Amino acid sequence: MTTKTNTRPEALKALAPARLSIALYGALSGAVLLAVIAVAATGHTVNTFMWVRAVLLPVIAYVLLRLTAAAAAGSRRAFERVSTLAVIMPVAIIGVDLIPGVCPPWYAAAQALCVLPVIRVAFLTRGAALKAAFPKAG
Template structure:
């Protein structure tokens, strides 16, 4: 039986293929963010081991950012299961986290340029997540 692509889907919003793909991409983005955060931590360890200066801010940020990926991933998984509260949490974090990371790194003297660039690369998947959570596929899963 053929279906007309112009006919609205009767499937529940979370059961639609586009919604499932969007949530799969969202959780993958969080995993990539966590992996990049872990690589960032390893880079700080390597720089410190080589005898170059690493300040307290860099250590704290390098440890915290990959740790943040854990609750964000859990929330993304909960949202994919239908939790509106988890979805709203992910939407909020996906906007605030990149602004906070990049904004603080732009303050002169807080961290070296290489570290700011590395942190910016780390939050790129979170920026992608911010756009995904505002996409039609996910907005229709949790209508207002």
């Protein structure tokens, strides 16, 4: 069940940059997928981790866009999910990439660049307009 609130114009305005940031994250993730394809096509080593992550992250961008659209329509639950994922994703992505031997440095750097817009979403979803539009339940 989706919890709806009366979204305020300032909340919709605050969600617009979040949508843009998530779209940028999706575009950057797509570029990394193309880079992985190019590297593999030129005969260089691309491990399974790189393939899985390169395919999965653009899919997650789509899911985040859908959740953000639901939040803009007033879904508190969708807003909470976007807000939570925007904090967890950068930590998880960068943290795993820092494990020695998991991926080459160029790939880790590309992934870190991809999550910069998601970090912006984490800050945006904690702003005053969105906190007012989606007050804590309880």
